[in-house]
Amino acid sequence: MNDKVFRTTLLAAALVMPIVCGGVILSLTTDASEALSHFGFFEFLFSDEWSYTPGNEHYGALPFITGTLLTTLLALLFCIPFSLPVSLFVGEYFKGTRMAEVLSTVTDLLAGIPSIIYGLWGFYTLRPLIMELGISPQGSGILTAALVLAIMIVPYAASLSAEFIKMVPADLKEGAYSLGATRAEVVRYVVFPVAGSGIFSSYILAIGRALGETMTVTMLIGNTNQMPGSLVDTGNTMASIIANQFGEADGLRLSSLIAIALMLFLITAIINMIGKFLIKRARIV
Amino acid sequence: MIQTNHLKHRLWTNRLVYGSVCLFAGLTAVPLLAILGEVLLRGWQQFSWEFFTEPTPTAFKAMKAVAAGETIPGGIANGIIGTMLMLGMATAVAVPVGILCGIYLAENNKKRFAIIVSYLTDLLQGTPSVIIGIITYIWVVVPMRGYSAIAGSVALFIMMLPLIIRSTEETMKILSSSLKEAGLALGGNYARVVLKVQLPAAFGGIFTGVLLAISRVIGETAPLMFTALGCSLIRWDVDKPIAAVPLLIWEFFNDPNLQELIWGASLFLLVFVLVLNIIAKTLARKWKS
Numbered sequence: 001m002n003d004k005v006f007r008t009t010l011l012a013a014a015l016v017m018p019i020v021c022g023g024v025i026l027s028l029t030t031d032a033s034e035a036l037s038h039f040g041f042f043e044f045l046f047s048d049e050w051s052y053t054p055g056n057e058h059y060g061a062l063p064f065i066t067g068t069l070l071t072t073l074l075a076l077l078f079c080i081p082f083s084l085p086v087s088l089f090v091g092e093y094f095k096g097t098r099m100a101e102v103l104s105t106v107t108d109l110l111a112g113i114p115s116i117i118y119g120l121w122g123f124y125t126l127r128p129l130i131m132e133l134g135i136s137p138q139g140s141g142i143l144t145a146a147l148v149l150a151i152m153i154v155p156y157a158a159s160l161s162a163e164f165i166k167m168v169p170a171d172l173k174e175g176a177y178s179l180g181a182t183r184a185e186v187v188r189y190v191v192f193p194v195a196g197s198g199i200f201s202s203y204i205l206a207i208g209r210a211l212g213e214t215m216t217v218t219m220l221i222g223n224t225n226q227m228p229g230s231l232v233d234t235g236n237t238m239a240s241i242i243a244n245q246f247g248e249a250d251g252l253r254l255s256s257l258i259a260i261a262l263m264l265f266l267i268t269a270i271i272n273m274i275g276k277f278l279i280k281r282a283r284i285v
Numbered sequence: 286m287i288q289t290n291h292l293k294h295r296l297w298t299n300r301l302v303y304g305s306v307c308l309f310a311g312l313t314a315v316p317l318l319a320i321l322g323e324v325l326l327r328g329w330q331q332f333s334w335e336f337f338t339e340p341t342p343t344a345f346k347a348m349k350a351v352a353a354g355e356t357i358p359g360g361i362a363n364g365i366i367g368t369m370l371m372l373g374m375a376t377a378v379a380v381p382v383g384i385l386c387g388i389y390l391a392e393n394n395k396k397r398f399a400i401i402v403s404y405l406t407d408l409l410q411g412t413p414s415v416i417i418g419i420i421t422y423i424w425v426v427v428p429m430r431g432y433s434a435i436a437g438s439v440a441l442f443i444m445m446l447p448l449i450i451r452s453t454e455e456t457m458k459i460l461s462s463s464l465k466e467a468g469l470a471l472g473g474n475y476a477r478v479v480l481k482v483q484l485p486a487a488f489g490g491i492f493t494g495v496l497l498a499i500s501r502v503i504g505e506t507a508p509l510m511f512t513a514l515g516c517s518l519i520r521w522d523v524d525k526p527i528a529a530v531p532l533l534i535w536e537f538f539n540d541p542n543l544q545e546l547i548w549g550a551s552l553f554l555l556v557f558v559l560v561l562n563i564i565a566k567t568l569a570r571k572w573k574s
Binding site: 001002003005006007009010011012013014016017018020021023024027028031081082083084085086088089090093103105106107108109110112113114115116117118119120121123124125151154158182183184185187208209211212213214215219239242243246247257258261264265268269272273276 | 295296298299301302303305306307308309310311312313314316317319320323324381382385386388389390392398399401402405406407408409411412413414415416418419420422423424443446450474475476477479480500501503504505506507510511531534535538547551554555558559562563566
């Protein structure tokens with residue numbers, strides 16, 4: 001093949017990316033503009049009303065932004081006690097052993113399970129358990145969704161932090177051991193400070209994943225459109241309100257849903273950008 | 286005396302930390318086993334020849350069968366065919382485009398345009414799948430005036446593309462530059478060296494990446510809800526609404542009459558995804574050594 005033709009083909013393939021991404025932003029902005037100009041950006045952002053009675057339509061994104069933030073932060077909170085030990089197990093305590101390989105396979109498989117199956121498991125196994133324990137009467141809600149979400153993001157947070165823990169130079173650890181430090185002290189005073197920024201960035205990326213998770217949350221959060229009153233209350237996230245209502249929506253409601261999609265897109269883009277930036281910096285150090 | 290107490294305290298803390306790391310790390314296997322166990326136990330009973338060859342029954346037929354105490358007739362053949370059809374179309378386009386784009390990124394990694402494309406790849410990879418669904422709805426479903434298998438495969442294509450680009454780029458970057466130099470020294474032109482020398486050498490890594498990309502999108506439900514919609518017939522038309530296995534699970538979840546079928550469909554999907562995953566990981570390990 002002619003070199004010139006080949007180089008042009010490569011460039012053409014690479015052009016697909018800017019076209020798709022530019023198109024995403026353009027289409028979302030165009031289709032969201034009806035809702036945003038009708039209500040005004042800040043009114044849309046801070047209004048907690050979501051009613052579609054004809055003639056008195058009013059749409060605001062606040063309940064869903066709140067729902068998204070609550071589920072994501074709770075999921076992060078539940079995820080840390082498991083993902084941090086996993087990353088220490090794989091990256092420090094059993095580094096390079098068979099056991100570590102088994103555990104990384106387990107987390108890899110957890111990451112592979114489709115989200116709709118997580119949703120089913122949460123609905124048929126976890127939800128009855130939560131009802132039985134008397135935590136909430138209906139079983140579904142922000143807490144239930146966050147619990148399953150936490151399991152889903154453990155693999156992402158754990159495997160990336162393990163990479164950073166593995167990279168901690170051996171001479172630093174040996175220095176601490178030679179001073180008489182125990183292994184726990186080496187982890188606390190050498191591994192965490194050195195790998196800290198990398199570990200932090202992997203949790204940022206895990207947040208990015210949790211923000212946009214759709215099916216699991218839709219199946220477990222209870223799908224109500226008011227502001228959630230407490231953590232066991234039902235609600236909706238930005239992704240789940242779209243999954244619930246997009247198929248039947250038209251006109252102003254459709255535009256409002258697309259406006260929510262635009263916000264979700266921007267939030268995840270910013271979070272991912274921060275995460276990637278921090279990772280690059282952590283790798284250099 | 287005080288010092289020995291202090292030492293004891295430190296040693297006990299050490300053991301405690303060690304123990305809890307092992308305990309909590311081990312606990313992460315519990316949800317995996319619980320999910321596999323539940324889907325396996327409840328789904329296994331539904332597996333039969335008909336389950337894979339018959340389309341989904343209507344809610345009425347299912348209701349009658351449940352009332353009579355029989356197993357629900359029919360299966361998920363429509364979903365399997367729909368999934369394969371859409372996945373096939375998406376892969377057929379995403380693989381060449383993704384590989385070419387990945388080669389471009391690996392070859393030009395200092396150029397400003399390549400850095401921008403690389404950043405956009407990350408952006409698209411991190412975009413929630415439900416948004417890909419909306420975008421495809423705007424781009425394909427609205428102009429075509431209807432849900433279709435084409436729309437579904439466009440959504441899957443957009444989701445697969447960044448994954449294939451990344452794996453191609455990373456594999457091409459690992460290849461030693463002496464390979465390329467040897468090819469050029471023998472008088473091969475640039476296109477020939479890339480396509481006939483580097484690409485075959487990178488095949489293992491790229492193939493693994495494609496398998497992982499397929500396993501990632503095969504269980505996607507949200508983007509298909511607004512594009513392929515679902516259908517209870519076995520269908521090969523690409524311009525009409527079509528079923529997919531994850532869409533069927535969602536449908537069964539919402540229809541009390543069909544709820545029995547959830548577990549069989551989930552087991553099929555889960556086995557498919559996990560087997561693909563394990564094959565890809567094994568190949569990756571073999572290819573690396």
